[in-house]
Amino acid sequence: MGSYCSIQFDELEVCISKSVVPDIFCAIFQEADRLVRRSRDEDDEDPDVVYEATRDVVLARLDLLGCTNTVVKERLAAWLEAERATWEGYVANDREWALETAQALRELTPEEWYVRAPEVLATRYEREEPVDVIDRHMRDHNDSWLWFDGYGSLVGLRALLDACHDVKVVTLDITALIGGGWLDKDEKVCETRREADVLEPRPLAPTVVLGEGSSDIRVLQRSLAVLFPERQDYFSFFNHAELSVDGGTTYLVKFLKAFAAARAPFRMVAVFDNDTTGLQAYRQVSTLRLPDNIIVVRLPDTELAKAYPTVGPQGRHVVDVNGQAAGIELYLGRAALTADGELRPVRWTGYNQAARAYQGEVEAKTEVESTFLDALATFSNPADARAAFPELVSVWEAIFRAVERSAESAERKLHGRVRAEA
Known part of the structure; x- marks a missing residue:
């Protein structure tokens, strides 16, 4: 028995x-x-x-x-x-x-x-x-x-x-x-x-999340555990710090090409920033013939970024910074982005000739992340955390949708091969 x-x-x-x-x-x-x-x-x-x-x-x-x-x-x-x-x-x-x-x-x-x-x-x-x-x-x-x-x-x-x-x-x-x-x-x-x-795409291996740098990965990894704890075992995260791996959009593009050339068998999702450089790299990668298990997304547009204070050579202006200066910090909630009662402004840092657009980033990025991580640690209820960080929720929802589409396609192809072999 x-x-x-x-x-x-x-x-x-x-x-x-x-x-x-x-x-x-x-x-x-x-x-x-x-x-x-x-x-x-x-x-x-x-x-x-x-x-x-x-x-x-x-x-x-x-x-x-x-x-x-x-x-x-x-x-x-x-x-x-x-x-x-x-x-x-x-x-x-x-x-x-x-x-x-x-x-x-x-x-x-x-x-x-x-x-x-x-x-x-x-x-x-x-x-x-x-x-x-x-x-x-x-x-x-x-x-x-x-x-x-x-x-x-x-x-x-x-x-x-x-x-x-x-x-x-x-x-x-x-x-x-x-x-x-x-x-x-x-x-x-x-x-x-x-x-x-871990190396098998089905059914237990987690999807590996790659970002432009260690701060992106740190935010995504810690936020998933608090916002959507019931899905945290379904993702793992590329660790830049462990072997001092370089970050940035250029390296992320190179990593994706290398993984594709090596025919890496696991599912991965690369997350690009919603700024000028990130959008340019996202569009570049989107034209590549990457295998189905390599997913590419960018941080989504948000209402907060549609009217955000900026500082540049022409002074201070409130503009739409989606696609130009929306790095991961702009998704960490108003509280973390606020100093002395006002949103920390985006500072324009230079002109990207290839993209024909200016690039910018929020001031005091390290302080914004530190404030966010301290606040995140105070939440024990995922629903409350999701209400506090709606922009970050939109990021994870975009990742979930992309992974679901990829997995759905893989499930169809797997079933097709099984039927053909039978």
Whole structure:
């Protein structure tokens, strides 16, 4: 006999795995989700050990893995089309035993699958007699239409979670594996698997974030942990300081070319500043034929930067500095940018001949960052932190969207290769 771990929607067991925790189960959790709590079995003195996250958090993580609602619907429609073709082929060859299933597939639609899935999932071990042919196939233990993408797959889990609107939390229960001796009670399952799989784009390797310099990386890394802690294990950060790696737009462009030439297998996202130099480099890189796993974004335009005080040879003016002087410091909140009751101005530093535009940066950049990091450390509630730093939230939302698009494309291509090889 073996022991099992399970994925649960609230108290409902969705799928199981014998003796091991599959990577696809670990992929939707991070180590901070681990809980050790009193056993639900009153006769059991050993605690339950689980990983648990809210439905919305798991959906956001699945998006980062490319298992978006759009991909799932495409996969379900493709599966249904293929199944219909297969069974219609049986009928065309006078296989009478196929008539009933072929007719059921004609009646089944993606929308009908989503309607039926919650009830089938909740009662699949209770009801002995199916209500119709579709119901029978969805409850089939060997080739269930409920798991159209394969038992326990991330796409299948996403489809079921999309269908089950009332689910509050998703849980990975590893209690039985610990009790059965398959896992050490203190083993950090998700952390260990993610580190071991660091060079593999799917499904556990984090996306590597690159910036123009160490200050950009420092801000992004610390802000992710506070603003979106439920996604921090899904990203790692290029460390300029560790080996004294040079920074700046020129070097960032060179790094991207080098990673592309080396065919680096992991997913990465390069974040360029929203200033003259950064925008010029972003446009340059955007013309390169980079592989799909190398993503390029720039800091987004903000309302704050649309009317920002500046200082230059022509005096003081309030202008739109998006695209000319919006470095990472302009995304650290009004409080950090304010000194003596006024916003610290952007100072124009020179003219970029190639871009035909002036370049600028906010005064006292180091003080702005230091004030921001001190303020960031005071927040314990992510919602409060997001309300305090809306510009930085827009940065992370832009990164999330870019990674989701890349992962979604990779998921489609991977599925296409698998189907072609099959």
